[in-house]
Amino acid sequence: MAVTIKDVAKKAGVSPSTVSRVLSNHPRISAETSRRVKEIMEELGYHPNIMAKSLVSRTTNSICIMLPKSAEELFSNFFFMELIRGIVTQANRQGFDVLLSSGANEKDEVEGVARLLNGHRVDGVILLYSRTDDPVVDFLYQNNHKFVLIGRSEQYADILSVDTDNVQASYDATKHLISLGHERIGFVSGPPELVVSKDRLQGYLQALSDAGLESKPEWIVEGEFLQESGYRAISFFMNLPDRPTAIVLVDDVISFGVLRGLHELNYKVPNDLCLVSFNNIPLAEMSTPPLSSVDIGIYNMGYTASQMLIQAIQHKDNDPISPARYVIPHRLVVRESSIFSAKA
Numbered sequence: 001m002a003v004t005i006k007d008v009a010k011k012a013g014v015s016p017s018t019v020s021r022v023l024s025n026h027p028r029i030s031a032e033t034s035r036r037v038k039e040i041m042e043e044l045g046y047h048p049n050i051m052a053k054s055l056v057s058r059t060t061n062s063i064c065i066m067l068p069k070s071a072e073e074l075f076s077n078f079f080f081m082e083l084i085r086g087i088v089t090q091a092n093r094q095g096f097d098v099l100l101s102s103g104a105n106e107k108d109e110v111e112g113v114a115r116l117l118n119g120h121r122v123d124g125v126i127l128l129y130s131r132t133d134d135p136v137v138d139f140l141y142q143n144n145h146k147f148v149l150i151g152r153s154e155q156y157a158d159i160l161s162v163d164t165d166n167v168q169a170s171y172d173a174t175k176h177l178i179s180l181g182h183e184r185i186g187f188v189s190g191p192p193e194l195v196v197s198k199d200r201l202q203g204y205l206q207a208l209s210d211a212g213l214e215s216k217p218e219w220i221v222e223g224e225f226l227q228e229s230g231y232r233a234i235s236f237f238m239n240l241p242d243r244p245t246a247i248v249l250v251d252d253v254i255s256f257g258v259l260r261g262l263h264e265l266n267y268k269v270p271n272d273l274c275l276v277s278f279n280n281i282p283l284a285e286m287s288t289p290p291l292s293s294v295d296i297g298i299y300n301m302g303y304t305a306s307q308m309l310i311q312a313i314q315h316k317d318n319d320p321i322s323p324a325r326y327v328i329p330h331r332l333v334v335r336e337s338s339i340f341s342a343k344a
Contacts, residue, residue: 003046012040023095061095063309064122066113066136067102068129077225077253078281079298080128083150086302087126094310101125109136117145123313126150126305130161130195148309150301152195152325160312161325162305164296166196169330170203170248173276173294176332177246178211180340182274186219186244188233188254197222200250200278219244223254230257238265238273246274246338252284255291255337270340280333289336297328304328 009016014037021029022037040046065087068080075081091098099122103109113136116122123146127136130151140147141156149161177185187204190197201220208215218240223229230249234257237243249255255277262269269275269289277284280295304326 003044005046008037008040008044008046011044012037060121060123062097062099062122063091063306063313064099064101064113064116064125066109066125066127067100076227077251078283079225079251079253079279082281082298083128083302086299086304087306090303090306091310094306096123096306096310106135110139114139117143124148124309126309130163131193132195132198133193146309146312148305148312150305152199154195158324160308162301162308162328163325164301164328164330166199167203167206169278169294169296169332170200171207172203172330172332173248173278174204174207175211176292176334177248177274177276177338178207178213180246180274180338182244182246183213184219184242184244184246185213186221186237186247188230188247188249188258189220189222190225190250190254192222197250200248204248216242225251225253227253227257227260230254230259231261232257234258234261234265238262238267244273246276249275249277252277252279252281252291252293255293256283256287259287269337274340275337276332277337284333285335287337292333292335292338294330294332296330301328 005016005019009019012019014033018029018033019037022034065084088098099116101109101112101116103112113125117125125140125145125147127147127149130149130153131137132154134153137149137153137155137159141159147160149159150163152161152163152166153159174185185204185208187201189201192198205215221233221236223233230253233254237247247258249258255275258275259269262273267273275291277291277293278296279298280293281298284291284293308326
């Protein structure tokens, strides 16, 4: 015979409602009571009926992560893996399961999220990216669904979001190269439809302008968050008659492609070209040479996004989450790729 919630309550010496509160992580249950009840559950082999619990509470204790469209970009870029690790860690600590969703195009993404939310399979969604014009955000916002955006929305200032100050971070990275005496500084951007690409480009241009330096259109190259984008970009840069002496790159993975291309062309970093990148993934420190990179707190970003979403799910609709936009501090980690001074 299956163990019931009443069996657990009787052996633990508490009421069935107390056991239910332990299962839902109710804040009024003491740590000692929660520990004792969970020990009894394990001893008796009790497993809560998730479907029945969902019908009573009208929640699923599950959240969805909306993945980027490109599987290649997702699985080859440590940024997304670290972001997901932060999300899942916090969700599991709160007793929430995590589902992954993706789509071949924006229409598929909207339909997939709609099926999960309207079918009561998840309680909310975390979007791993922010686009300048995003129908998924439109759908979630206009239908009052619980969601958190990794990044910044240009359409909706009041949505829950977690981000870094990408304009300032890119400004700082560019200013670092300027302080070394570089006057010809290039920029490798991400896809133009992403807000992060737009913000980092703005910071780069602002730093050049404030220093009275020129920005040439041919010194700005757009690409994807893939090694191949960096590889193609550096071939273009090094063939310019007036090539940059330093480059700001929007992502570490792109930098690895740049390093590969420079090695094949027999150029040295930082002697022939200085590099500063973004995200400070572990491989940045282990590359040859080690990459200077802006640390944006990827794990903390995912952890905070998960925390904000679950808080929104567990709170009443008229109880706003504050702050709506949480900004993770950034810091520039200077390594060998940008220690060469152009003043020398």
